[in-house]
Amino acid sequence: MPVRHSTPKWFSRVQLHLGNIRCSPFIKGIAMTSHAERFATSQWTAGIIGLGYVGLPLAVAASRKGLGVIGFDLSAPLTAALMEGRSHVGDVSDSELGRALDDGAVFTADAARLAEADAIFICVPSPLGRNRQPDLSFIESAAETVATVVRPGQLISLESTTYPGSTEDILVPAVEKAGLTVDVDVFVAFSPERVSPGDQLKTADIPKVVGGVSALSGEVAAAAYGRLVPSVHLVSSARAAEMAKLLENTYRAVNIGLINEMAQLAHELDIDIWEVVDAAATKPFGFQAFYPGPGVGGHCIPLDPQYLAWRAREANFTTRFIDTAEQVNSHMPGYVASRVVDILNDRGLPVFGTEILAVGIAYKPDVADDRESASLHVIDELKARGAKVSVFDPLVGADRIRRHDLVPVDEGDDLSRFTMAVVLTDHRVIDYDKIAAQVGVVFDTRGMYRRIGSTAANVHHL
Ligand SMILES: NC(=O)c1ccc[n+]([C@@H]2O[C@H](COP(=O)([O-])OP(=O)(O)OC[C@H]3O[C@@H](n4cnc5c(N)ncnc54)[C@H](O)[C@@H]3O)[C@@H](O)[C@H]2O)c1
Numbered sequence: 001m002p003v004r005h006s007t008p009k010w011f012s013r014v015q016l017h018l019g020n021i022r023c024s025p026f027i028k029g030i031a032m033t034s035h036a037e038r039f040a041t042s043q044w045t046a047g048i049i050g051l052g053y054v055g056l057p058l059a060v061a062a063s064r065k066g067l068g069v070i071g072f073d074l075s076a077p078l079t080a081a082l083m084e085g086r087s088h089v090g091d092v093s094d095s096e097l098g099r100a101l102d103d104g105a106v107f108t109a110d111a112a113r114l115a116e117a118d119a120i121f122i123c124v125p126s127p128l129g130r131n132r133q134p135d136l137s138f139i140e141s142a143a144e145t146v147a148t149v150v151r152p153g154q155l156i157s158l159e160s161t162t163y164p165g166s167t168e169d170i171l172v173p174a175v176e177k178a179g180l181t182v183d184v185d186v187f188v189a190f191s192p193e194r195v196s197p198g199d200q201l202k203t204a205d206i207p208k209v210v211g212g213v214s215a216l217s218g219e220v221a222a223a224a225y226g227r228l229v230p231s232v233h234l235v236s237s238a239r240a241a242e243m244a245k246l247l248e249n250t251y252r253a254v255n256i257g258l259i260n261e262m263a264q265l266a267h268e269l270d271i272d273i274w275e276v277v278d279a280a281a282t283k284p285f286g287f288q289a290f291y292p293g294p295g296v297g298g299h300c301i302p303l304d305p306q307y308l309a310w311r312a313r314e315a316n317f318t319t320r321f322i323d324t325a326e327q328v329n330s331h332m333p334g335y336v337a338s339r340v341v342d343i344l345n346d347r348g349l350p351v352f353g354t355e356i357l358a359v360g361i362a363y364k365p366d367v368a369d370d371r372e373s374a375s376l377h378v379i380d381e382l383k384a385r386g387a388k389v390s391v392f393d394p395l396v397g398a399d400r401i402r403r404h405d406l407v408p409v410d411e412g413d414d415l416s417r418f419t420m421a422v423v424l425t426d427h428r429v430i431d432y433d434k435i436a437a438q439v440g441v442v443f444d445t446r447g448m449y450r451r452i453g454s455t456a457a458n459v460h461h462l
Helices: 009-011 036-042 055-064 076-084 094-102 111-115 137-149 166-177 213-223 238-268 272-282 304-314 320-347 374-384 400-403 432-436
Strands: 021-023 045-048 066-072 106-108 118-121 155-158 187-188 208-212 232-234 353-357 388-392 422-423 441-444 457-459
Touching: 009 055, 009 304, 045 111, 045 137, 045 320, 055 094, 066 111, 076 106, 111 137, 118 137, 118 388, 137 166, 137 272, 155 166, 155 213, 155 320, 155 388, 166 238, 187 213, 187 238, 208 213, 208 238, 213 232, 238 272, 238 304, 238 320, 320 374, 320 441, 353 374, 374 388, 374 441, 422 432
Parallel strands: 021 232, 045 066, 045 118, 066 106, 118 155, 155 187, 208 232, 353 388, 353 422, 422 441, 441 457
Antiparallel strands: 187 208
């Protein structure tokens, strides 16, 4: 029997609504307490744990909003580089970092400095373990750090993607271990990060979902985030906010799985999938275009649905959509490799010993990040079939390509020695016409040649 929650009586007692904060209907009408008001109106300092793709942009955004910033990372070389104004995150330029430093931002490997912060935002990794189960060790270690520095009046907000219940299960015990009580001394919340590296929209442009481990914690967190982002959507619990993030990325994974399956079907039926998607996308409602590709990559889409699936299994629940999307998407690199074999075969060529140029190993266009990239799986599949694969990715760069034990190709290199090129990531900076002109045959898994209006006869499409 499903449990229904009724609105507690105290929700109707209060009227005041916070400026840019929208509440889910369940919690509308909330009043701003003095704790929330402090974060909404006074000067305060943001402490950030983990200064990677999420933490550093957040630190710079907080500084730009006039807040104090203390960024903490376990990596001392990283914090030293940041103090020298050298950013390692593509979306944060050295000049933006320099402005934050000029305004007093501090980056340190000394966790004790976090005690000076009024709010601590945790932005550490949340990968999968060896058996594809959630690896919460980074969040747990950050929680241990919090336990050593937390003081009355602080807000602790977890931003790392994780399964519903993590904030309550890990952060609340951490503050209690320090002898403090949630809602009396400190406030604990979850607010997922939605930044998309390489995208035009930056941290400070993207609305935030916020949920506290209690109503008061949620309200305080919403007031704090209201200083950082254009709008805050406050939900009734940390668990709802945790699940909202997983829904967002599961929605992407499932829809990418759907279109990847459609791409294979369209090929069987001799129909152009890109033309089909473009046609369907003219419908002004009820359809959102997703595009096929060599699989899913990055540190979110392949991982996050597995957090939800794992939590579901704990509750004896089977997530059929997640499982199916995972099957289809993880099959794509093998499918792409088999299409390469077919294209060569049609020309009377073997894959074994053939020189193939893989174009792009970043997991998505216009970023230098190759973590969990589907391109790497395609390359493995081609090598397993005996192909000699070299890689061109001007953003990821030769050093990193070599670290994968792969041969890099430079911008000015003559490409005519390659029998075939396979476009795996559609970086805009690449000269695709040059590739089609110099390489005998091209297989485009990203629809890039269509987008640039190329009619080159030697280009095959996924
Ligand atoms: N990168 C994205 O596009 C993105 C988008 C949305 C959400 N997320 C989520 O945000 C979280 C962070 O991801 P990221 O991409 O920024 O990771 P990252 O690997 O780029 O950076 C994490 C940083 O945390 C540091 N760190 C690890 N453990 C620490 C600890 N205990 N104390 C202090 N520092 C520690 C690491 O040294 C590293 O610098 C993850 O949960 C991820 O799923 C990422």
